[in-house]
Amino acid sequence: MKEQFNTALGNLVSKLEGWFNTIIEYIPNFILAILVMVTSYFAAKYISKLVSRLVSKKVNQQSITTAISRVTAVVVVALGLFISLGVLNLGKALTSLLAGAGVVGLAIGLALQGTLANTFAGLILSFRKKIQIGNWVETTGYSGEVIDINLKDFTLKEADNNIVVIPNKTILENPLKNYSLTTRMRVFLECGVGYESDLEKVEQLTKEVIAKTFDQVQKPEDVEFYYTEFGDSSINYLCRFWIDAESMLEKLRAKTKAIIEIKKAYDKEGINIPFPIRTLQFDNKLSVNSPDLQEAFSNN
Structure with a gap:
């Protein structure tokens, strides 16, 4: 019994020593991975602001500018995460993470197919110079002033002050007449x-x-x-x-x-603009003095 206990204790000590040695060995990589993540975080904030300024010069819609800057920040942080995992020699974890992200992305894409289509259409419309806020356009049976283009829909204000909200996908797939060009x-x-x-x-x-x-x-x-x-x-x-x-x-x-x-x-x-008229002509057969017509009235 005592020998078994000593053996188990020895195995535990050996295991702990192995872990400790591994930790000591990977401390530089761990510190480097933390530095990469911290750097990617601050880089994401800086790049996000830079992208926001650049996009705002091309796009007037604040919602589009904010969305693009946030997507840029997420991409930078994700890149930093992948580099950190590579520094820690976690190749299998990185592969599993990418595979899981692909499956999740596919599922989300199928579930939100219409929403994503409107989102991408909104991005495309925002960068089109021929469609700007304030333009007077006609599309899909509606005409009015463009008052908003966001990631979901395209908003018009008609001449009677009614607001028409049209999905971005519909605008992108149908002809559009722009009177302001x-x-x-x-x-x-x-x-x-x-x-x-x-x-x-x-x-x-x-x-x-x-x-x-x-x-x-x-x-x-x-x-x-x-x-x-x-x-x-x-x-x-x-x-x-x-x-x-x-x-x-x-x-x-x-x-x-x-x-x-x-x-x-x-x-x-003295120039006449006539309106449509209809002339009714009664010939002799339909005269009010006709015996047949008088007889018909007397019978009634």
């Missing part, structure tokens, strides 16, 4: 005049009114005017001219102003 817009104006009108006079008058109303139109010849059809009650035409505008609201105001001035000019010159 150009400083000029073309106004299309359709109208009709009576058949008795002097068509050449109507054309000249309309061009002169547009040229006087808008400073951007230098002369009447700059206005495009085309008669398009013989309508049911009028001869219809299409008038086109350019204005300086960057949003649909400015275009609508210009069109409204043009309609008002053209109506005033037409009224002054």
Whole structure:
């Protein structure tokens, strides 16, 4: 019994001595690993601030800037962790950690597929110079001013002050019309005049009114005017001219102003803008004096 105890004690002492020797041997590596982790922590803070400043010059959205800077900090700290494990000769632990991270990342990616798609789409939209906050855009049946682009959605404020929130993925996968990319817009104006009108006079008058109303139109010849059809009650035409505008609201105001001035000019010159009418004609067979019709009324 005593011999067994002495043997066990000797094995324990040998084991402890082995551990102690290992600790003494790995103390420099352990200190170096700690230094690497501390260095990576402070480096992550510095790099995160640097990335935030650089990204803020390209992206106006604070949420995007913050997200990118945090991701950068996490990458730097993770790199420091991997280096520390390598210094400690924990290759198997490092391999297991990478494998586990890959499995977890795959599971999270599948579970959050839609969210991640919107996140990456938000990052892409934030770096697109052709889509900026304050632009007037039209997409997926909605039009309005861009008031926010974040990691989840794309927010528009329509002309009626309603807020429309659209997933970033939808914006990226569908056509988008940006009215703010150009400083000029073309106004299309359709109208009709009576058949008795002097068509050449109507054309000249309309061009002169547009040229006087808008400073951007230098002369009447700059206005495009085309008669398009013989309508049911009028001869219809299409008038086109350019204005300086960057949003649909400015275009609508210009069109409204043009309609008002053209109506005033037409009224002054006696030019008729007819509205659709229907004429009912009763021939002799349907006369109120018809014996058949009088008999029908008397029977009722």
